[in-house]
Amino acid sequence: MSRLLPGAYCAQLLQAQGATVTKVEPKAGDPIRALPGGPAYFDALHQGQQVVTLDLRAPSGRQDFLARVLDADVLVEGFRPGRMERMELGYASLSEINPALVYCAITGYGSTGAMARRAGHDLNYLARSGALSLMPRRDGVPAIPGLQVADLAGGLQAAFLITAALTSREKTGRGQRVEVSMMDLIRSWTAMPRAARRAGIPGLPLTGELPCYHVYAVADGFLTVAALEYAFWGEFCRAIDREDLKGRQFDPSAIDAVQTTLREATRAEWMARFGERDVCVEPVLELGESEQD
Numbered sequence: 001m002s003r004l005l006p007g008a009y010c011a012q013l014l015q016a017q018g019a020t021v022t023k024v025e026p027k028a029g030d031p032i033r034a035l036p037g038g039p040a041y042f043d044a045l046h047q048g049q050q051v052v053t054l055d056l057r058a059p060s061g062r063q064d065f066l067a068r069v070l071d072a073d074v075l076v077e078g079f080r081p082g083r084m085e086r087m088e089l090g091y092a093s094l095s096e097i098n099p100a101l102v103y104c105a106i107t108g109y110g111s112t113g114a115m116a117r118r119a120g121h122d123l124n125y126l127a128r129s130g131a132l133s134l135m136p137r138r139d140g141v142p143a144i145p146g147l148q149v150a151d152l153a154g155g156l157q158a159a160f161l162i163t164a165a166l167t168s169r170e171k172t173g174r175g176q177r178v179e180v181s182m183m184d185l186i187r188s189w190t191a192m193p194r195a196a197r198r199a200g201i202p203g204l205p206l207t208g209e210l211p212c213y214h215v216y217a218v219a220d221g222f223l224t225v226a227a228l229e230y231a232f233w234g235e236f237c238r239a240i241d242r243e244d245l246k247g248r249q250f251d252p253s254a255i256d257a258v259q260t261t262l263r264e265a266t267r268a269e270w271m272a273r274f275g276e277r278d279v280c281v282e283p284v285l286e287l288g289e290s291e292q293d
Helices: 006-016 038-046 059-071 091-097 122-129 149-172 182-188 191-199 230-239 243-248 252-262 267-274 287-292
Strands: 022-025 050-053 074-077 102-107 177-181 213-218 221-226 281-283
Touching (some): 006 038, 006 074, 006 102, 022 059, 059 091, 074 149, 122 182, 149 177, 149 182, 177 182, 213 252, 221 267, 230 243, 243 252
Parallel strands (some): 022 050, 074 102, 102 177
Antiparallel strands (some): 213 221
16 A cells, blocks of 8 residues: 555565565556656556555545455555555454454654654665765765665665564464664664764775775776675785775775776776686676676
8 A cells, every 4th residue: 555666675575585466556556656757666566466546535435445454464655654544444443353454554753752753764864863964975965876765674674673573473373563763763774874984983984985995987887896805805806907996995096907907908908807717896787787697
């Protein structure tokens, strides 16, 4: 019963593990359909699923929905807290007719507290969690990730909690309500930089500040270097004939030297030279290229 990406991704993950999924849409349709290119996104997220349209305010729609709940293992919803309860379709009501039901609520800011009913989307959760402040700056402004990180993380966490609840049900015979707060979840992902801040040390600079963890331009595209361990960095330096850089793994001023060297050849030429060597280097593929890889 969710909309847009988080719940759909959760259901997609469960479907990949053998679940039969029914997508319940309101009469107006999932809002993702109204986005530019929306029908393609909707089809990608709900392929192989049954899609039904129900008006839960109408007696017939409500009856149809409750009949489906009777046989359901799991219900996933992404409404703001209180919405399902006002329709008398919250966990307390549904568990009365199906005590084995696992009910998952995917929320932005949790179901309690001052922000519980606040409207939001992926970018807002990244901002409130502190994660957006960790992104590289573009013209002084934190860059927006190219993927909806909080939405996808929320869907993944929801699938994890659902499978844990289903495992518990095998022992108890009863379902339960589980909840994801996307803002809280992403805040938990900032544990390492927060630990560094508390310790008064700089966090790991893994957004392009180090020569051993950087995206480099080559003659026809880009290569990623992620040689964090010294052995990998040393092998990388040998492979590009720059053993003079082996001692400068964490020296930002070495980036230009590596860049000058790598720019002279193409992605294919460099990848052929690296071969099977342990260098932690991969080309940056466009989406079409990655499907052929």
